[in-house]
Amino acid sequence: MNTVSTVHVATLAAPRPPLPGYDPGIWRAGTAGWVHSWDTSVGVDGPGCRFVVFTAGCPLRCQYCENPDTWTSLGGQVTQIEDVLERVRRFRPALVASGGGVTISGGEPLVQPAFTARFLAGAREMGLHTALDTSGALGHLATDQLLEDTSLVLLDIKSFDPQTYKVTTGKELAPTLRFARRLADLGKPVHVRFVLVPGLTDAPENIDGLADFVAGLGNVERVDVLAYHRLGVSKYEQLGLRYRLAGTPPPTRGQLEDARRRFSSRGLVVS
Numbered sequence: 001m002n003t004v005s006t007v008h009v010a011t012l013a014a015p016r017p018p019l020p021g022y023d024p025g026i027w028r029a030g031t032a033g034w035v036h037s038w039d040t041s042v043g044v045d046g047p048g049c050r051f052v053v054f055t056a057g058c059p060l061r062c063q064y065c066e067n068p069d070t071w072t073s074l075g076g077q078v079t080q081i082e083d084v085l086e087r088v089r090r091f092r093p094a095l096v097a098s099g100g101g102v103t104i105s106g107g108e109p110l111v112q113p114a115f116t117a118r119f120l121a122g123a124r125e126m127g128l129h130t131a132l133d134t135s136g137a138l139g140h141l142a143t144d145q146l147l148e149d150t151s152l153v154l155l156d157i158k159s160f161d162p163q164t165y166k167v168t169t170g171k172e173l174a175p176t177l178r179f180a181r182r183l184a185d186l187g188k189p190v191h192v193r194f195v196l197v198p199g200l201t202d203a204p205e206n207i208d209g210l211a212d213f214v215a216g217l218g219n220v221e222r223v224d225v226l227a228y229h230r231l232g233v234s235k236y237e238q239l240g241l242r243y244r245l246a247g248t249p250p251p252t253r254g255q256l257e258d259a260r261r262r263f264s265s266r267g268l269v270v271s
Contacts, residue, residue: 030114034076048100066232101129139179160210
C-alpha cells in the first residue's frame with residue numbers, strides 16, 4: 001500500500017460572501033469557483049508530492065462519504081482561479097523536484113467544469129503533471145480540451161452492480177461507465193479507485209464484474225482497493241446529518257486481500 005503524508009494548509013468550511021461584482025458569468029467562464037480547501041499530499045493523489053484543490057459541490061450522496069461538507073457550494077469559498085494558480089506557482093519547485101504535480105478533487109470537480117478546465121490548463125502551462133479526481137458521474141461535462149490538459153484521471157467507481165451503485169450513491173452507474181470507456185478510447189491513463197464496504201460493495205459478483213470491466217479497458221495503470229473507514233463521522237454530527245453506515249465495521253485484512261486478488265487475477269496492478 002502507498003503511504004500518505006498530508007499537511008492541511010487551508011480549510012474553508014463555511015460559506016463566504018461572493019466576490020465584489022460577482023455574477024453567474026464568472027462560473028460559466030471559470031474565472032472563479034467554489035473552493036472548499038487545499039492540501040499537499042504524497043502517495044494517494046497521483047505521483048510525487050501533490051498540490052490538491054478540493055472543490056465544493058457533488059451530485060452523489062455516497063453512504064460512506066467522509067466529506068459531507070463538500071456536497072454543496074455552501075461548503076466552499078468563492079475563489080478566483082488566478083489566486084489558486086498563484087498558490088500553485090509557490091509550490092512548483094517542490095512539486096517538480098518530487099516528480100509530482102497538481103490534483104483537482106472534491107466534492108466533484110466536474111460540477112464546475114470551466115473552473116476545473118482553467119485550473120488544469122494553468123498547471124499544464126507551468127509544466128506540471130495534472131490529475132483529475134472524479135466519480136465520472138458528470139464525465140459528459142469534461143471537454144476534450146479539459147482531458148487533453150489532464151495527465152492522469154483518478155476514477156472512483158463505487159460499484160459495478162447498478163442497483164448497488166444506486167443504493168450507495170443515490171445516482172445511476174451508466175454515466176460513470178460511459179466516461180470510463182471514453183477515457184479508454186482516448187488512451188488516457190487512469191487509476192481506478194474502489195472502496196470496499198462490508199455488506200454494501202463487497203459482494204464477490206460485484207467485485208468480479210468491476211474487475212472484468214476495468215481489465216477490458218486497456219488504459220488502467222493501477223487499481224486502488226481502499227478500506228471503508230469512519231473518519232468522517234464527526235462531520236455528519238456537526239452538520240446534523242444521519243450517518244447511514246453507523247453499524248458497519250471496516251473490512252478485515254482477509255476481505256481486502258480477497259478483493260485485491262480478484263483484480264490482480266485479471267492482470268491488473270493493484271494496491
